[in-house]
Amino acid sequence: MSGRAVALPYGVGRISLGWLALVAIAAALVGVGAFAYAIQELEGPIATGLRDWGTMGGATWGLYVSFIVYFVGVSFAGITVAALIRILGLTYLRPISRVAELLTIVSLILGALSVLADLGQPLRGIANLFRYARPQSPFFGTFTMVIAGYLFASLVYFYLAGRRDAYLMAQYPSPLRWLYRAWAAGYQDTPEEKARHERISFWLALGILPLLVIAHSTLGLVFGLMGGRPGWFSALQAPGFVVLAGVSGIGHIIVLAALLRWSLGLRDQPEMAAFRWLGQALLVLGIIYIYFTIVEMVTAGYAGREHEQRLAKLVLVGYYAPFFWTGMGALGLAIGLLASQALSGRWSIPLLVASGILANVTAVAKRLIIVVPSLTHGSLLPYGIGMYIPTWVEGAIIAGLMGLGALTILLFMKAFPIMEVPAPVEEVRP
Amino acid sequence: MPRYAMTIDLSRCMGCRACMVACKVENNTPEAHFWMYVFRFEEEEYPKTRVWFLPRPCQHCDNAPCVKVCPVGARYKRDDGLVLTDFQRCIGCRYCEVACPYGVNYFHWKHPDKAQYLDYTDDPEVKSRTNNTMPPYRNPDADLRYGPEERLTAGAHHYRGVIGKCTFCVHRVEKGLEPACVANCPVRVFEFGDLDDPNSIVSQKLRTNPHFRLLEEEGTKPRVYYLMGNPPSPEVRQVMPVKGGKRG
Amino acid sequence: MISRRAWAALLVLTAGIALMVVSYLVLAAPWGFPPESEKFSNPRLAFAPLLFIIGVMIAFLAAVVYELWPQRGGKE
Numbered sequence: 001m002s003g004r005a006v007a008l009p010y011g012v013g014r015i016s017l018g019w020l021a022l023v024a025i026a027a028a029l030v031g032v033g034a035f036a037y038a039i040q041e042l043e044g045p046i047a048t049g050l051r052d053w054g055t056m057g058g059a060t061w062g063l064y065v066s067f068i069v070y071f072v073g074v075s076f077a078g079i080t081v082a083a084l085i086r087i088l089g090l091t092y093l094r095p096i097s098r099v100a101e102l103l104t105i106v107s108l109i110l111g112a113l114s115v116l117a118d119l120g121q122p123l124r125g126i127a128n129l130f131r132y133a134r135p136q137s138p139f140f141g142t143f144t145m146v147i148a149g150y151l152f153a154s155l156v157y158f159y160l161a162g163r164r165d166a167y168l169m170a171q172y173p174s175p176l177r178w179l180y181r182a183w184a185a186g187y188q189d190t191p192e193e194k195a196r197h198e199r200i201s202f203w204l205a206l207g208i209l210p211l212l213v214i215a216h217s218t219l220g221l222v223f224g225l226m227g228g229r230p231g232w233f234s235a236l237q238a239p240g241f242v243v244l245a246g247v248s249g250i251g252h253i254i255v256l257a258a259l260l261r262w263s264l265g266l267r268d269q270p271e272m273a274a275f276r277w278l279g280q281a282l283l284v285l286g287i288i289y290i291y292f293t294i295v296e297m298v299t300a301g302y303a304g305r306e307h308e309q310r311l312a313k314l315v316l317v318g319y320y321a322p323f324f325w326t327g328m329g330a331l332g333l334a335i336g337l338l339a340s341q342a343l344s345g346r347w348s349i350p351l352l353v354a355s356g357i358l359a360n361v362t363a364v365a366k367r368l369i370i371v372v373p374s375l376t377h378g379s380l381l382p383y384g385i386g387m388y389i390p391t392w393v394e395g396a397i398i399a400g401l402m403g404l405g406a407l408t409i410l411l412f413m414k415a416f417p418i419m420e421v422p423a424p425v426e427e428v429r430p
Numbered sequence: 431m432p433r434y435a436m437t438i439d440l441s442r443c444m445g446c447r448a449c450m451v452a453c454k455v456e457n458n459t460p461e462a463h464f465w466m467y468v469f470r471f472e473e474e475e476y477p478k479t480r481v482w483f484l485p486r487p488c489q490h491c492d493n494a495p496c497v498k499v500c501p502v503g504a505r506y507k508r509d510d511g512l513v514l515t516d517f518q519r520c521i522g523c524r525y526c527e528v529a530c531p532y533g534v535n536y537f538h539w540k541h542p543d544k545a546q547y548l549d550y551t552d553d554p555e556v557k558s559r560t561n562n563t564m565p566p567y568r569n570p571d572a573d574l575r576y577g578p579e580e581r582l583t584a585g586a587h588h589y590r591g592v593i594g595k596c597t598f599c600v601h602r603v604e605k606g607l608e609p610a611c612v613a614n615c616p617v618r619v620f621e622f623g624d625l626d627d628p629n630s631i632v633s634q635k636l637r638t639n640p641h642f643r644l645l646e647e648e649g650t651k652p653r654v655y656y657l658m659g660n661p662p663s664p665e666v667r668q669v670m671p672v673k674g675g676k677r678g
Numbered sequence: 679m680i681s682r683r684a685w686a687a688l689l690v691l692t693a694g695i696a697l698m699v700v701s702y703l704v705l706a707a708p709w710g711f712p713p714e715s716e717k718f719s720n721p722r723l724a725f726a727p728l729l730f731i732i733g734v735m736i737a738f739l740a741a742v743v744y745e746l747w748p749q750r751g752g753k754e
Contacts, residue, residue: 044540045537051539052533060524060527121520121589121591124522128519128521129521129727132502132519133706133721133727134500134719134721138499140727143501148731156741159742163745200741204741222525228650229531375528380531380645380648381469381645382469506719
């Protein structure tokens with residue numbers, strides 16, 4: 001088959017007008033974000049809407065920290081999907097395992113970049129964290145486990161799982177053949193190699209699964225261990241973060257899988273069974289999260305200390321109620337959509353996509369509700385109440401990061417099959 | 431090794447805020463940063479209204495939440511009890527500020543363009559008012575490094591993107607002087623001394639006076655003791671808060 | 679019967695975990711008395727956290743070693 005121009009699977013190497021338009025939009029977002037970051041670097045963090053809490057009456061953490069949590073939360077998707085395929089043997093999830101893995105890697109990198117956007121001294125941050133990081137600080141877990149361990153483990157998994165497809169791709173003539181050859185690294189898709197890959201994937205998934213819980217929990221502990229902050233100090237914080245990460249991650253992967261199925265014109269891939277399974281997982285995690293929220297609000301509102309009760313009131317019926325109820329309403333609606341499909345047994349992709357988007361609205365709103373009110377209104381000393389309105393710089397940097405994520409996935413799609421290549425077209429022995 | 435502590439006699443404080451000014455001048459803090467702050471409180475309703483004052487320096491806690499959470503050990507507690515910030519190590523994550531229940535941390539949101547010292551000689555206003563005769567001034571003690579590790583911890587270093595807070599005037603304490611707020615109070619509200627020395631003024635005051643510590647229930651074990659008064663209840667209202675709002 | 683390939687992977691995994699344990703417990707964690715002493719505001723060894731991260735990475739590299747270990751004589 002050499003010499004002939006062959007259509008590579010899943011639109012690899014084929015540039016369409018729609019793809020170009022998307023790339024242009026994503027690149028424009030990245031440009032705006034880079035411009036905003038340049039302004040923040042020139043003027044200092046004063047360019048953000050963040051200020052000191054206390055006498056200055058602001059919020060110390062805001063949009064950046066909320067989105068660190070959000071991005072790291074989205075990374076839940078890949079590793080769960082991979083682990084479920086390998087450990088529970090849910091093989092119909094296989095076609096989306098690569099895009100899920102890619103989503104994990106991209107969102108972890110975006111999380112790390114939003115940490116840098118938040119730091120007052122980003123360069124020092126990179127050097128001093130490696131040099132002095134202390135295990136007593138909850139950031140140690142976030143930094144070592146999430147940004148280094150989780151990301152690296154995902155990269156290893158991603159690399160190994162891609163070798164088979166890289167080998168298959170190297171059979172076709174294409175300008176990226178060198179990349180596929182390097183990636184395949186001698187892989188020949190022999191039965192022994194297949195068996196070996198299955199074995200190691202199982203163990204790798206088994207090793208990453210605890211890392212998933214640890215990573216999202218350490219992020220929850222960053223807030224949950226703060227005894228002096230009403231609204232944060234709670235044992236439910238860590239498990240709540242794990243579950244909300246699942247909600248946003250699975251919501252995201254549903255949307256991405258549907259987008260792929262539609263944009264690549266695939267009739268039956270990923271299979272409906274995969275969507276059904278993801279919808280059920282989202283339903284269960286969403287219900288657990290609603291349960292967690294109710295338990296937390298009841299505990300804080302009924303028996304919390306004075307400041308805890310005030311904050312619960314503020315979130316439920318006060319200044320922050322619109323955000324809280326937007327988030328919870330979106331989750332309620334998503335659960336309603338999913339439950340009606342589960343009960344009727346008829347799953348529809350548009351409805352699943354809607355619930356995936358709603359789940360992510362919840363995730364963003366809930367992260368802002370966790371981070372901001374406790375800083376503006378949670379003081380234990382009688383300081384005045386604070387206020388936080390993000391500036392366009394913060395919004396532009398976050399939008400730029402999202403654009404960067406989209407751009408990475410779009411470019412990857414054209415260089416490597418975004419879904420597992422079903423089966424070798426023919427036995428090729430070069 | 432001494433064990434430094436501060437006492438604040440609430441029955442003496444009249445809310446003049448001279449300590450705040452002394453602190454700003456001594457430590458050259460930027461606008462809207464109050465390493466020492468004096469709350470002015472109002473309680474009850476007219477005609478029973480009571481106004482009282484509560485100075486709030488850093489509490490230099492023994493179990494300091496800010497020290498525990500600092501990811502790089504920039505915020506640390508010295509063996510003599512001072513909780514200090516290493517301005518050259520801080521990465522600006524503001525976790526200490528979030529963890530502290532007292533609100534004593536101030537982040538440098540920008541390079542300060544107005545400070546208390548005249549070390550900004552290119553300021554045209556200063557130049558015109560002083561006919562270009564006022565020499566720039568900077569407290570030389572604040573540029574020294576203190577402690578066994580020789581870290582840069584004294585005030586007057588205001589780099590953009592790092593945290594700052596009350597140092598108990600480490601550069602004065604190291605010379606055997608009292609912190610600026612203690613030395614400048616017109617009615618001697620503050621005392622500063624060694625808890626391990628039974629004859630020190632703070633030990634004597636604590637022996638003979640009822641005292642409390644702020645937010646003791648948080649388990650922070652503060653080193654600042656308030657004499658002759660009660661902690662602020664959640665019902666008190668703050669009156670005349672400083673204006674400094676959004677400038678940073 | 680454990681193959682040579684599995685031995686190599688296990689060796690890398692053990693090395694990674696050992697580096698994690700040593701760098702965390704011995705080099706980074708501030709054991710000592712009094713625990714709040716300023717001596718323990720630094721890791722015992724500068725860049726111990728980096729060693730810990732490298733340990734985590736080495737442990738996961740074991741999977742790559744297992745898969746990429748050269749096959750000899752066509753059979754395992």
